[in-house]
Amino acid sequence: MRSHGTRRKARSILTKDNVVRGISYLLHDYNVGDKVVVDIDPREHDTTPHRRFHGRIGEVELVGRRTLRVAVMFGDKKKILQTRFNHIKPLAGTAQMSAAGANSR
Numbered sequence: 552m553r554s555h556g557t558r559r560k561a562r563s564i565l566t567k568d569n570v571v572r573g574i575s576y577l578l579h580d581y582n583v584g585d586k587v588v589v590d591i592d593p594r595e596h597d598t599t600p601h602r603r604f605h606g607r608i609g610e611v612e613l614v615g616r617r618t619l620r621v622a623v624m625f626g627d628k629k630k631i632l633q634t635r636f637n638h639i640k641p642l643a644g645t646a647q648m649s650a651a652g653a654n655s656r
Contacts, residue, residue, distance in 0.1 A: 561602040565593040576637050581619060585611045586642040589623065589632065598634045608642060 589604045613620035621632045
């Protein structure tokens with residue numbers, strides 16, 4: 552008999568070798584409408600999205616004190632993920648990111 556848990560067949564996704572991440576993910580300000588990438592952090596198991604959403608691009612719908620609500624299109628359906636800041640990262644190359652880079656020059 553095989554178990555059918557939510558973390559089944561997720562070893563390659565949920566293991567990252569020698570990752571030093573720091574706390575910079577907590578310092579980023581997210582706004583409603585920002586594009587983000589779901590990047591599961593295996594070090595924290597609370598509010599971990601399902602492995603099928605790893606690498607998907609979503610849009611921030613609600614910003615809470617410790618969590619974000621992210622809308623991800625999965626086929627023709629819109630799925631809502633409620634997750635913490637360490638399981639997402641901002642999408643590189645968005646207007647907000649490029650504007651911040653232009654100001655630093």
